[in-house]
Amino acid sequence: MKFMEMLRNAWRNSNSLVCVGLDPDLKKLPEKVRETEHPIFEFNKAIIDATAAEVCCYKPQIAYYSGQGADEDLLLTMRYLKSNYPSIPVILDAKRADIGATTNMYAREAFERFHADAVTVNPYMGMDAIKPFLDYAEKGVVVLCRTSNPGAKEIQEVKTAEGIELYKHVARLVAGPWNYNGNTLLVAGATFPEELGQIRTIVGDTPLLVPGIGAQGGDVEKVMKNGMDRNGTGLIINSSRGIIYASSGDDFAEAAGKATRTLKETINRYR
Amino acid sequence: MKFMEMLRNAWRNSNSLVCVGLDPDLKKLPEKVRETEHPIFEFNKAIIDATAAEVCCYKPQIAYYSGQGADEDLLLTMRYLKSNYPSIPVILDAKRADIGATTNMYAREAFERFHADAVTVNPYMGMDAIKPFLDYAEKGVVVLCRTSNPGAKEIQEVKTAEGIELYKHVARLVAGPWNYNGNTLLVAGATFPEELGQIRTIVGDTPLLVPGIGAQGGDVEKVMKNGMDRNGTGLIINSSRGIIYASSGDDFAEAAGKATRTLKETINRYR
Numbered sequence: 001m002k003f004m005e006m007l008r009n010a011w012r013n014s015n016s017l018v019c020v021g022l023d024p025d026l027k028k029l030p031e032k033v034r035e036t037e038h039p040i041f042e043f044n045k046a047i048i049d050a051t052a053a054e055v056c057c058y059k060p061q062i063a064y065y066s067g068q069g070a071d072e073d074l075l076l077t078m079r080y081l082k083s084n085y086p087s088i089p090v091i092l093d094a095k096r097a098d099i100g101a102t103t104n105m106y107a108r109e110a111f112e113r114f115h116a117d118a119v120t121v122n123p124y125m126g127m128d129a130i131k132p133f134l135d136y137a138e139k140g141v142v143v144l145c146r147t148s149n150p151g152a153k154e155i156q157e158v159k160t161a162e163g164i165e166l167y168k169h170v171a172r173l174v175a176g177p178w179n180y181n182g183n184t185l186l187v188a189g190a191t192f193p194e195e196l197g198q199i200r201t202i203v204g205d206t207p208l209l210v211p212g213i214g215a216q217g218g219d220v221e222k223v224m225k226n227g228m229d230r231n232g233t234g235l236i237i238n239s240s241r242g243i244i245y246a247s248s249g250d251d252f253a254e255a256a257g258k259a260t261r262t263l264k265e266t267i268n269r270y271r
Numbered sequence: 272m273k274f275m276e277m278l279r280n281a282w283r284n285s286n287s288l289v290c291v292g293l294d295p296d297l298k299k300l301p302e303k304v305r306e307t308e309h310p311i312f313e314f315n316k317a318i319i320d321a322t323a324a325e326v327c328c329y330k331p332q333i334a335y336y337s338g339q340g341a342d343e344d345l346l347l348t349m350r351y352l353k354s355n356y357p358s359i360p361v362i363l364d365a366k367r368a369d370i371g372a373t374t375n376m377y378a379r380e381a382f383e384r385f386h387a388d389a390v391t392v393n394p395y396m397g398m399d400a401i402k403p404f405l406d407y408a409e410k411g412v413v414v415l416c417r418t419s420n421p422g423a424k425e426i427q428e429v430k431t432a433e434g435i436e437l438y439k440h441v442a443r444l445v446a447g448p449w450n451y452n453g454n455t456l457l458v459a460g461a462t463f464p465e466e467l468g469q470i471r472t473i474v475g476d477t478p479l480l481v482p483g484i485g486a487q488g489g490d491v492e493k494v495m496k497n498g499m500d501r502n503g504t505g506l507i508i509n510s511s512r513g514i515i516y517a518s519s520g521d522d523f524a525e526a527a528g529k530a531t532r533t534l535k536e537t538i539n540r541y542r
Contacts, residue, residue: 023373063369067376069384071342097393098334098366099420099487101512102294105338113340122368124395124415126422144395149370151397158440159432166437169429216370241372 003117003140003183006089007207010056011233013087016264017271019057019209020047020256021093021240022077023064032250040065040073043252045080047244050257052085054264057236059209061093062114078115091142091209091236092116096133097125103132111139118142120187120209123170127178137181143174145199148189148212167195168202175203185209188227190218190237197226205229207236213263214242220263224270232271239263274388274411274454277360278478281327282504284358287535288542290328290480291318291527292364292511293348294335303521311336311344314523316351318515321528323356325535328507330480332364333385349386362413362480362507363387367404368396374403382410389413391458391480394441398449408452414445416470419460419483438466439473446474456480459498461489461508468497476500478507484534485513491534495541503542510534 001009011017024040036042048058058081065074081090092114096106110119110133118140121130133141146156146167156167174184186203188196190212199208208227212218220237227235243263247255272280282288295311307313319329329352336345352361363385367377381390381404389411392401404412417427417438427438445455457474459467461483470479479498483489491508498506514534518526 025376061369061373061376063367063373063376063380066337066342067379067384071337093369095369095393096334096366098332099418099482102332102334105296105332105334108338109334113338122366122393122395124393124426125418125420126425126427128420128422129418147370147396147400149396149399151399154397154444155395155437155441156397158437161430161432161434163432166426166429170426173425211370 002138003089006117010088014054014056016054016056017233017235017237017267018055018260018264019059019236019238020051020055020243020260021238022047022058022060023240024244025064026068028245030248030250030252038073038076040070041076044077046253047256048081050253051260052088054260055088057089057091059091059093059238074114082115089117091118091120093120095120095122095144097122097129100128100132103129107132107136111136120144134178134181134183137183140183140185142185142187142209145170145174145186146188146192146195148191148216168198171199171202175206187211190223191216193219193222193226196223200227205234207234209236209238211238213237214239220266221270224267237267273409274360277388281359285325285327287325287327288504288506288508288538289326289531289535290330290507290509291322291326291514291531292509293329293331294511295515296335297339299516301519301521301523309344309347311341312347315348317524318527319352321524322531323359325531326359328360328362330362330364330509345385353386360388362389362391364391366391366393366415368393368400371399371403374400378403378407382407405449405452405454408454411454411456413456413458413480416441416445416457417459417463417466419462419487439469442470442473446477458482461494462487464490464493464497467494471498476505478505480507480509482509484508485510491537492541495538508538
């Protein structure tokens, strides 16, 4: 099944736009989990089981695995998701891009080694630097457009000679020529809801991955008002720290489930 | 020792501006090597021993390791370099950038897990997305500016309202406010020597990493004429495929050594 179809089914079946970011920092995990052989995987497994009924997506951030020498925990997590929750799409957050021969290797990393359904990529090097991802027509390719961090404006809000900000130029490319396989999405941070609305106007019904809710301070109401597509969906609203660290005690999974339900309900109030 | 000092020493001691890109594709390795337990490491080791006297840098591209499940080969390669050629700086080509908490993990990947002396990063998300790298004052941070691939122009040559191309705006940031620790470098592709010259004018003596010589078709004479700094150095000229696959037979290391010497001499003709 194509990623876009998987995503639409997941939106409908879960009645949720929530994506849980699986970004486990070993130092922050509860002691009970830290004592196991694969603490990061055990943590993820508990979080997944507690949240799966309430989400449309999962999004592991690869740096938390490669930076902690925990590649195997990522693989175990991906296998666990594919075996137990095969209908929930998984976006590998990697923000890759490079010359074609190298991106071929990154596509193998994301799609073959780690079995992701979609991957995040960086537009700075142009389309040919992400083409090996785009050519996997059944996979999703989520291109950075307006990111949620404060410094993003240094590049993304540069005004072009055409009179628009650079992120709008990127939005046009991603929803236009780069979408030759109908498999592109964009990143639009919750912390800049005005810009998110501008992106929605440019890209029509192209889905948006929205980080920045929760720990980063994004506002749900504004995101919903500015970001929904014509069908009341079109958004993948990610929360990582706000969910996975909802409790630092042994009840972390239960607390994560509760935080996910609360976020889902808050979001659905505005649909 | 700081990366910049290490680099200047390496330029002087080797009398070379050549960097060898360690981008080993398992399918292209000679049979003799493929039969060993760690084929990618064995290949790199032979290439390194044959070229170390002629280079100022090595640059492993991380996608070739993560995409082929060869993280251990990368670690073995880095350890081999640090044990046997500790004065040659190693740039991990990773093109990372993300929100701060995540980039912290990427900095651990590059500098702690894999012991790199410098790392390549992507500027699209702004300075705060690479700050955890910049904060390692003794390490080098090589920021993409004008890359060597044809599609780079879609973003990097967008004219800003100020009347300059975006890559020049990036060059100013990288050599200006982002250089608060004096540890930034820039990527300027050999395939666009005019733009490389423009970057040199903007960034003064900031070193440039120059990919695109060899398989990608960049012109050595133009690169040298436009790219050298006032001291006749300032450039790290990378060749990957043109060196590591100089021969596909059992004489691959010898051929790599010869190709490296030839490139070094060609470059030095214009210094």
